[in-house]
Amino acid sequence: MPEPIYATGKRKTSIARIWLEPGEGKFVVNERTLKEFFGRETCEMVIMQPFDLTGTRNQFDVKANVHGGGITGQSEAVRHGISKALLQVNAEFKDALKKGGLLTRDSRIKERKKYGLRGARRRPQFSKR
Numbered sequence: 601m602p603e604p605i606y607a608t609g610k611r612k613t614s615i616a617r618i619w620l621e622p623g624e625g626k627f628v629v630n631e632r633t634l635k636e637f638f639g640r641e642t643c644e645m646v647i648m649q650p651f652d653l654t655g656t657r658n659q660f661d662v663k664a665n666v667h668g669g670g671i672t673g674q675s676e677a678v679r680h681g682i683s684k685a686l687l688q689v690n691a692e693f694k695d696a697l698k699k700g701g702l703l704t705r706d707s708r709i710k711e712r713k714k715y716g717l718r719g720a721r722r723r724p725q726f727s728k729r
Contacts, residue, residue, distance in 0.1 A: 609681025
């Protein structure tokens with residue numbers, strides 16, 4: 601049996617570790633099924649994007665470990681990891697995945713709170729007197 605392909609995907613504070621191997625399209629996320637873990641159709645659609653773009657739906661079994669963040673960030677981290685793993689499978693997928701914007705790590709994370717402010721940028725109300 602060939603060794604599974606490993607890749608890491610990230611989004612916000614979520615990190616997904618992905619193992620991809622030839623199969624019939626089974627998904628296991630943190631030892632649960634895709635529907636069980638995410639429960640949203642939108643998250644499922646987001647995760648399946650790399651397979652749809654490359655035309656490899658139901659050709660690979662995916663095992664994923666995800667931690668950190670919420671379900672949207674986690675699903676996008678899984679998508680990023682799958683895209684990177686598919687690139688290792690076949691380098692010709694690069695154009696399609698790049699065009700779809702799936703290889704770029706979305707680095708937008710929450711800005712930290714600063715001292716003297718109410719949040720990252722929100723200032724306390726100014727009082728002249």
